[in-house]
Amino acid sequence: MGKGGNVVPELPEWADPRLVVRLRGEGSELFVVDGNPHTFKGLVGLYSLTDREYRSLSVRPHEIVADSEYIQGWLSGYLAGSEPDVPQVLCRTRRDRELGFFHRNQRPLPVDRAGARVVRMLRTSISTLDAEYSRLASLVNGLSEVSGFWGDVGWIAVEPWNDPVRLGRTGNEIEQLFGWLNGGFELAEDRPWDPTFRLACEGSDWAPQGTVEIGGTLGWSSSVFINVEESAYRAVGLENNPAALVQAVVASYEPDLFSVSPCEDGEHPTLVSVRYDGDLFSIPMGQVTYLSERVGGDQGARLDPALFGCRPFEEGVLIEFTGSPDAFTPAVAEAAARALSSEE
Template identity: 30%
Template sequence: MELLTGVDPSVLPEWADPELVVRISGHGNALFAIAGNPHTFRGLLAVHELATGQTISVRPSQITEATEFARGWLRGYLSGNEPSPPPNDALEAMRWERERLLFHAYEREMPPQSLGRYVIDAIRTTDGISVAETSRAISAVFAKLAVAHSLWRNNRWLPVTEDRASLPPIGLATADEVVDAFRCVNPAYAIDGTLHNWQMTLRVINAQTDACAAGLIEVIVWLDTSGPVVDQIHVVVNLERPDLVAAADDTTPEKLLEAVLGAVIIGIDPDVASVAHGDALYEGEPFSIEPADESADPTPPILPGPLTYVATRRRSDLDCIADLPFDRQPVGSGVLIRHRGGFTMTTTTANELSRALGSAT
């Protein structure tokens, strides 16, 4: 039986396996017994410090010294912790293998805004706007895209629910259609027609057409609500293959991504928004803009990308990025920050932009 140096099986707790005693980064020579699943977040592991009796949660990559038996046990543990498949056959076929690989690489489940190959992310915090105004804003995104892009114009949208319900395709180009869509996937809202103090979610994918497979576009809308008003609108567009979607409209992926971002900016008037892709989706540093007025809240964190948008009401002075390889142009109610090298931007450059935008105004 292989044991780490310093492990004495006779003094271990009865439940501890001597071959599952490890050392953890940042804790010197202290010995920890693997205790199992902490039941908090996927990928985390509970370990029990033998000297103090304290139990903490770590990721397997934080284990610096372990027996071969423990290494094998950890591989099996991560496999058993893998995320569930996406709740739609089209998304499962396209993304689940990548989601599993990402989980093993980073030992954490990726948020929805990091699941597409290309992600448009936009957040607007409000002082409380009506459901009608919110629905008009969301429908404006789809309506604007329908003018220029055939996939949006000719497509119906398939609701995605956690129970894999087979729901009929819906339209989203009018405010009434958006309200109906939320009622379709949120039963409590459908029953009494009012918002409650929770987050309502609408998740849809494009339906199958002759031009494109289903699931190439995923749109997720979260509404944070308090009583009868909406306090925050969060829109994410995951594009799995923008090249295929762009080809259907005889355009380029870069122009398509900018058009989608532009539609989201005009539609919901976000505080911050971006197009991100590649390693920056998993290794990037999100930024949050601190308000000039300390009584206000900072913007929710968001990843920067080769296209990043900041509303002027949130930050009017962008001299902080003057030395970085970005150009600026007015768009909507703010400024679009464009990487001079296009979509070849590295994670290092993305993080430099993030730190600059997150610096004190």
């Protein structure tokens, strides 16, 4: 007999009878655990014992009705063996956050919102790669004017290289960095794939190693993220001069979407999603959020004026949470993100 008194059909030869389970929301249907589906970290493969035809699916462990100690132990061990590989160049608090998130949510923490604080910026379209290399160089120069950290610190390419690199100050230097990080492939103007970069700071008087990470992607659109640990807030300008940081990013990078958000648990805050030219673009809702005019900068009028201030800024609108940091709760962030997001 199976779980709940069901008769267990004949098992495939490879199946372990101790791993016959039910799935939440699937009633009395029986499955047998089929191991690692080799799709995404944390997923478990199940094989249906009810259907006459082969049916398999991948689920998170919490979706499985684990009503025996053996199954509970198997799932715990499976998750432990599936932990994401956190690059060693990142700091201990960051590694602890990623592993904690994985065990709570049974999926990896998105790398572009993995810091205690995240600076995120996105451009919905770009003209040429050369122009974007120059724009990224302009961003680095703008950040250097906010804090000497950006001019003084050395950088390490995140695994698998772990090699020292230079975050250039000119378009040509940024182009060389992208070429090296992406295997030396020539980055064609038609952009058939999306070249990426991901760097962690070396230890310095400004910040311990791995407490600041900068990365991003170029393609038909462009995005940059900066993950910052609490011990490095001063280094990047978040502690003493956040207004200057916002000004530098918006003026140099000219994003369509930009935010500075607390992301201590990886899920807070909710994403703001806007449509442009038929595509959907998302960014974390921040205590500071910027929307350019072309992606709906007028949507700030939908926010609760008791919680958020909105003012024209550059080519869009700057939205600032006016309460204390502790009052920026998931519920507040979710309501604001809903108000700013494009309607379906």
